[in-house]
Amino acid sequence: MKYVVVILDGAAGWPLPAFGEKTTLEAADTPHLDALARSGMVGLARTVPEGTEPSSSAACTSILGYDPVADHVGRGAIEAASIGIELADDEVALRLNTVTITDGVMTSYAAGHIPTEESHEIITELAAELDDETFRLFPGVAYRHILVVKGHPELLDCSYTPPHDISDKPVEGHLPGGAGAELLHAYMRRARPVLQRSAVNRRRLDAGLLPVTEVWPFWPGARPKGLVPFFERRGLTAAMTSGVDLLNGLAVLTGIDRLAIAGVTGGSDNDYAAQAQGALAALADHDLVIIHVESPDEEGHAGDAAAKVAAIEAIDREVMGRVRRCVEELRVLAMPDHPTPVALKTHVGEPVPFVLWGPGIESNGALSYGESAAAATGLVVDPGSGVMDLLLG
Secondary structure (H helix, E strand, C coil): EEEEEEEEECCEECEHHHHHHEEEHHHCCHHHHHHHHHHEEEECCCCCCCCCCCHHHHHHHCCEEEEEECCCCCHHHHHHHHHCCCCCEEEEEEEEEEEEEEECCCECCCCCCCCCHHHHHHHHHHHHHHHCCCEEEEEECCCCEEEEECCHHHHHCCCCCCCCHHHHCECCCCCCCCCCCCCCCHHHHHHHHHHHHCCHHEEEEEEHCCCCCCEEEEECCCCCCCCHHHHHCCCCCCEEECCCHHHHHHHHHHCEEEEECCCCCCCCCCCCCHHHHHHHHHHHHCCCEEEEEEEEHHHHHHHCCCHHHHHHHHHHHHHHHHHHHHHEEEEEECCCEEEEECCCCCCCCCCEEEEEEECCCCCCCCCCCCHHHHHHHHEECCCCCCCHHHHCC
């Protein structure tokens, strides 16, 4: 038996009047997901435990079959692992976004979705002036980067606000808080004049694009310890494809092979067909493949309902369609990690709909795939890590 897991990041959401009180997932034309739902098992899964931040870190950890509380690794450390950073015991890794703040308002948590090449130029400029015995800055993908701070474990206990949680809102009151936070405030202040002089920012302004005005650190993590590899836990070889550092970092920490597939990104320019083809080809020498697609979440953060629907439809057409046509004997799990309601532009921790399909899995009566159809079955998997048990059981 072979297994495929498809994570439609952030695809779930809330009903919208513009869609006749349907969610974006329900409004999307998803014939392949609906077909799987009619002949498979549909339900809701609580991927984010009560009291846990509704981040992809917790939610995707659950989908992989781990406990996001007992097996917790700070997100900064997960993303650091993705780009090969080995943390010392006295170091803390923080996610650091390049952002645009205008008149005290978070205009863009992603600096207008700055491309990786330009973002790397800016990070190089910042590192040249700000790296020292305490701080080291590393470039990631697009607007997502890593700041490593040495000798300040108190940063693990500070309070943080992800910048996507305050899109189009004042940033006052949302800066890092608590013991040691002033260290980060000072770093942010030191970055501003470097950004003002940046040649990249001058080019972006000349082109009518948003400049990077600030850096925003959040999501700290220490050196990971004790995470049991997926193969030891499940007895299966696994591979993953994703366009974002978080999922690639989880792959590194759990011993899941990372697939290098050209065209895979974290946005709407993702090559869905290539991602699906590359993942399914990996079944030749792996028992299980994970296809993580980020684009619905990005459109949810942007508050663009139509673009989110388009992303979901692309996943159904290019990914789920190919999964259904795969000649291998497959069991399939498809689900979002968390909802990203377009009205809110950020994550919530509500349960998400899942569909399981394949040999040995019987229909439980759903006629389509979506939040309402999943709720109507009455099946709730809590904790969400149990969905992996159902898939492999």
